[in-house]
Amino acid sequence: NAGVTQTPKFQVLKTGQSMTLQCAQDMNHNSMYWYRQDPGMGLRLIYYSASEGTTDKGEVPNGYNVSRLNKREFSLRLESAAPSQTSVYFCASSEATGGGYGYTFGSGTRLTVV
């Protein structure tokens, strides 16, 4: 099925550990995004990639890095996890050209940092 695939679905880390969240889309979309969702705060943009080869910071980039590996893949890395990074992480993609296109979201990664 076409869409956005995120791995893993669940992860528990110890404080200070590192990990990479993977995201891949098969819709030939230009733009990709990483959001975090916390209770009562909606979704907040961490990083985005308007097109292959470019990345930019969003609202809450501290403690994260990203890589747009190719047009399909956009990974999010936590170099030294902290309890404040406990959250649900969503990857999304969008066709950036033209108007009125929304996002297609992955099913999320639930991350707990202890």
Added chain:
Amino acid sequence: GNSVTQMEGPVTLSEEAFLTINCTYTATGYPSLFWYVQYPGEGLQLLLKATKADDKGSNKGFEATYRKETTSFHLEKGSVQVSDSAVYFCAPVNSGSARQLTFGSGTQLTVLP
């Protein structure tokens, strides 16, 4: 950047009741507007959209009209079902190259049988 103010939840309704979830936004220009829905344990799904003033987006019995004069995009449904229980997010899109969405805080809807 854009900002969104959504009706605070949680909202609890009986089946077949009328639903309104208010959404107002601030933005530069006239952004496209979206409503997303998130069912328990899932990612967000596009519910409906409107791309210009006075457009009405509709899907699955839900409707929302792009009101430029009041910068609003309120979500309505005439008769809710238990299966509509979810979190609803209003989101305008930025006009930049990445077309970022700015999400409201979400409104939790619970429909009781």
